[in-house]
Amino acid sequence: MRYAATSPGKRVRPVLTLATAEMFGATGDAVLDLACGIELVHACSLVLDDLPAMDDARLRRGRRTTHLEFGEDVAILAAFALLNRGYALVAEASRRLPLSRYHAEDLLHHLAAAIGSEGLIGGQALDLRGSAKALSLAELEAIHSRKTGALFVAAAELGAMSGDARRKELEAIGSFAKNLGLAFQIEDDLVDATATSEQSGKDAQQDRGKATFVALLGIDGARALADELLTFAEASLAPFGRRADGLKAIGELVRDYGRLGGPGAAASREPS
């Protein structure tokens, strides 16, 4: 669990939670726990994605994948324990937050929706089934708005809910996060297509033959789509003015991510 959860990642989802919470005036340990809960759910999904029965990956975040390091049985149990701990953290944190507009169960409901068959798990199932055939852009977007987008949305919405954002504000934040998540996935495809394993921290071969945004649109086309999505994302933040500067900065980081050839390409060798 520790190996998978503390491997060097970008932590973009928990940062999204923290930035959104701050935007609505929520800070402190409970918000940090919410963000950690989201990251544990993400860590769980990475362990599962990498399993021999799934992508059969050898490298993740520049390290051997969890199942190679500890065995497949332990990796599967660790993944489930990470999901469990993620839920527990969100439940505990929700109780400590001084919520007035939402109940703790609302936060859990959003988390469950992001993980379930309309979220992460559904996206991964579609991805497994879709990898054998040629996908349209709409199909690829449908997969990744679940597989990546849903947890981005939950990350941002949980942050907003912790600050008692209004329903209308929550919708705008959700729309931002959905487009941000899809753009992030495209940037990730760009990194996989253009960077070495050392730069990306992942198997360079792993996505060969798999439907990706780059395979479908080419590098320039994928880059253009990511830009478009990020512009859409930023537009959702218009009603918030300067309050949304933190979220806009995350949008810029995502925009730069694919261009820099992945996190490992930076001179500082910052972890991915």
Added chain:
Amino acid sequence: MRYAATSPGKRVRPVLTLATAEMFGATGDAVLDLACGIELVHACSLVLDDLPAMDDARLRRGRRTTHLEFGEDVAILAAFALLNRGYALVAEASRRLPLSRYHAEDLLHHLAAAIGSEGLIGGQALDLRGSAKALSLAELEAIHSRKTGALFVAAAELGAMSGDARRKELEAIGSFAKNLGLAFQIEDDLVDATATSEQSGKDAQQDRGKATFVALLGIDGARALADELLTFAEASLAPFGRRADGLKAIGELVRDYGRLGGPGAAASREPS
């Protein structure tokens, strides 16, 4: 998910939730959802236990295991989704219950504790690591009080909490469920050791060479231990008098389970 969750099982855990809830005056749809949430978590654990990387089982509840029927990738995702849905059900149900002594988060906390490293997942991890060596009775009990006992305890405690049981009452119910769970595991070992695959609905060969209560104590010794645990369990119910008749009846069912050679051995061919 449906295949794994609706396969013919004994439903002893959700029945335990319902009986305990009723004992404390809680009934209705929300209690039923709590019970279903517990059963989904259990279904998740069965899919995982049966995976090639774990017990590599072919038969469960008289059917092909989920990974044989749908592939290992789908089985892993289904298990993950069952856990998620279990959490979602418990969270939703907790909100609808007219709780006065507990918060919804208390119920989720008990559920998370039953699943995590001190519960189901920890027990399975110990079981995997322990299967290669000779275990003492204390070690075997430590494994199964987590692997089986913890979810029995949560099943009963969630039922009791839904009826606003006092802390002291909750402890007694927890003690009953812990001993009941361990006795149930021993009865299960007895069925595996004495029944055919058709009777037990499981691979007869699967536990060969594995540490079980029967391997350690023999059939008579295991039966005596199960009886002793059930007597302990029933003793925890003394303060409740006739109110605990439902729980006592569940104890009797568990006592009979191993003796009848498993559920498939009954003339009625009742599902296991």
